Amino acid sequence: MRTLSKPAGLPVFPPHDDAGGDCLLARLLAEEPCRADVTWPVGFEGGVAHRLDTSTxxxxxxxxxxxxxxALRDLFTRKALLKTYVLRSAREVPWNDNLVEVALAHDRRRKGRMVVQRGASTPHRGRWLPARTALTRIGEGLWRAEMRTGVMHQIxxxxxxxxxxxxxDRVYGGGKTPTDAPEGVTFFLHHVGFQGEGVATSPVPSPSWASTMLTGA
Structure with a gap:
């Protein structure tokens, strides 16, 4: 297994409106053309085992x-992998830890959005998907998020x-992207990596916004 360091702003797969556009898969295949000779399952071309949002x-x-x-997909399906993220929040709260355990589903009216299950009659599309996220403050406006489930837009x-x-994150109430945001960043989210059952990603560089906030530089 290889661990790639995905830059913010680069999609994992080609954009829907530009099949030949720049993406992580295109860069991977340019570096390892032999991967194109393998008949990978749809949605996992090149051996890409999971996805990250473009801004992540x-x-x-x-x-x-x-x-x-x-084998990797089996670990994801069984929720055997603990996935760790770092994020920057738009607001402050009085607490330092929170375990969020609420089901998610697709928004019935707005494509590409998710909704939380606030009650039995919450409007949604499809089925409710269990989701659990542990949040821990690690700095001013900086948080660690850990999860084993992996529902779309969960964090x-x-x-x-x-x-x-x-x-x-304007979709979910985070306001406009700051004018001084690093290139490619729309909302501030970074995947540190995952581990479980003897499998783990290799370390990747932290984004400038996270390392600066942690060190106070």
């Missing part, structure tokens, strides 16, 4: 062969639900 930077695991991809909407929308 950080560790992205790539399987070396089909057998390894199957973004769980954080918004408890009053901690990600800075710049």
């Amino acid at each position: 930077s950080g560790a992205l695991a790539v399987a070396d062969d089909l057998a390894e991809l199957v 973004r909407i769980h954080c918004a639900f408890v009053g901690l929308p990600l800075l710049g």
